[in-house]
Amino acid sequence: MGKDVIIACDFASKADCLNFLDKFTGKKPFVKIGMELFYAEGPEIVKELKNRGHKIFLDLKLHDIPNTVKKSMSVLSRLDVDMTNLHAAGTISMMEAAIEGLTREDGSRPLLIAVTQLTSTDQERMENDLLIKEPIDKVVMHYASNAAKAGLDGVVCSPLEAGKVHETCGKNFLTVTPGVRFADGDIGDQKRVMTPAEAKKIGSDYIVVGRPITAAADPIAAYERCVAEFVD
Numbered sequence: 001m002g003k004d005v006i007i008a009c010d011f012a013s014k015a016d017c018l019n020f021l022d023k024f025t026g027k028k029p030f031v032k033i034g035m036e037l038f039y040a041e042g043p044e045i046v047k048e049l050k051n052r053g054h055k056i057f058l059d060l061k062l063h064d065i066p067n068t069v070k071k072s073m074s075v076l077s078r079l080d081v082d083m084t085n086l087h088a089a090g091t092i093s094m095m096e097a098a099i100e101g102l103t104r105e106d107g108s109r110p111l112l113i114a115v116t117q118l119t120s121t122d123q124e125r126m127e128n129d130l131l132i133k134e135p136i137d138k139v140v141m142h143y144a145s146n147a148a149k150a151g152l153d154g155v156v157c158s159p160l161e162a163g164k165v166h167e168t169c170g171k172n173f174l175t176v177t178p179g180v181r182f183a184d185g186d187i188g189d190q191k192r193v194m195t196p197a198e199a200k201k202i203g204s205d206y207i208v209v210g211r212p213i214t215a216a217a218d219p220i221a222a223y224e225r226c227v228a229e230f231v232d
């Protein structure tokens with residue numbers, strides 16, 4: 001899979017999600033299904049979007065003991081998504097177990113990427129709440145290296161970290177980057193943002209874009225603008 005724009009389908013129900021995707025006549029964007037939609041609608045929403053021809057990033061961020069993650073990943077592998085994820089904080093053995101669970105009998109599996117530190121966690125919270133005293137950049141790169149060691153395909157990270165992740169883990173290690181905004185757009189609650197063009201320049205492999213597309217007056221035009229800036 002090459003560079004692509006992934007639309008974050010952060011909707012509360014299947015009806016809202018399908019209503020949005022129905023606008024894309026003839027096009028099948030790569031979509032991200034997160035916890036909100038998955039917990040509301042269950043595996044059926046994944047099957048429905050798969051049947052409609054969309055590639056799917058199932059963003060459930062698993063984090064548990066290795067055996068539980070392995071078994072859960074094995075269930076998720078049957079949904080035939082294209083990409084899924086977990087928390088690198090679960091340790092290398094948890095990530096290795098996840099890969100084992102996700103790998104089907106024929107050896108195929110969805111791409112597996114890791115969350116390093118959530119972007120809602122800053123240095124202060126990490127030090128005070130998690131008692132991790134190292135600089136956050138170092139922690140993110142260490143978690144990314146752990147993910148690479150465990151055999152994962154990449155990480156979710158800020159576009160600002162994508163270059164450094166590639167330097168640390170190699171250029172083929174995928175960087176999937178949310179926090180993307182148009183130069184003339186609203187940044188909302190995101191703090192450290194980049195435009196699709198900047199994300200391309202810095203080497204992001206996939207950008208995850210939610211509200212700049214889902215809340216746009218013309219979502220198709222907004223999606224096409226992302227593709228034009230990031231992919232073409």
Ligand code: C5P
Nearest residue numbers: 008010118119178179208209210211212
């Ligand atoms: O609407 P917006 O473009 O901010 O959506 C970004 C999407 O990426 C949301 O689904 C959000 O949960 C997700 N995300 C993020 N930052 C991370 C990881 C995921 O914004 N570090």
